[in-house]
């Protein structure tokens with residue numbers, strides 16, 4: 363029998379689990395008994411928890427770096443760049459009474475994402491290009507939280523387009539910027555400042571989080587929507 367202790371965080375269904383002296387980030391499994399990508403499952407009392415590796419998930423890294431983002435179980439989330447569902451499945455655990463609209467444009471990744479979504483009724487896979495949010499306008503409701511992790515140029519522009527259509531006023535944007543995907547020749551700080559400046563007037567930037575040592579050359583921007591995000 364493993365010796366475990368659970369410590370609450372400011373996100374619903376997210377805990378630090380102390381397992382035989384070492385601390386691990388976990389989410390309470392919405393679908394007990396089912397793994398999504400081979401992650402370890404740990405049973406504590408009547409509940410089951412999924413280990414959440416910050417080296418595989420930038421959102422896990424953001425939480426472990428001490429971000430103050432809070433995500434409640436009734437929230438709805440628009441997730442851009444859901445890939446095969448690694449992080450999106452943990453978001454589905456968190457918003458157990460809400461919904462995750464998971465947009466991904468790679469058919470190969472979508473195959474795994476659909477498989478992950480079958481037992482998870484709150485995870486809605488959408489095969490679309492996040493550059494063209496009008497193409498999924500009829501499938502997505504107004505959301506509390508916009509999470510964007512797509513290695514593309516024009517990241518701020520994509521976030522603004524989606525926020526204009528789907529993010530509620532005062533809703534939270536988490537934008538992952540990989541500076542090298544935007545411009546490999548320019549200095550990282552310059553690239554990130556340039557993207558952050560594009561949010562000005564539409565968002566109040568609350569946190570800038572360097573994802574080292576979990577993800578090198580990545581920055582997370584946490585911002586709150588303060589007004590309409592005019593299409594650009």
Ligand SMILES: C[S@@+](CC[C@H](N)C(=O)[O-])C[C@H]1O[C@@H](n2cnc3c(N)ncnc32)[C@H](O)[C@@H]1O
Nearest residue numbers: 443445448449466467468491492493511512513
């Ligand atoms: C870094 S991976 C995302 C990893 C994922 N967020 C996770 O933590 O499990 C970036 C993903 O964004 C997708 N992507 C890139 N550009 C996109 C676009 N314009 N629309 C939708 N998906 C896009 C890629 O196919 C890729 O799967």
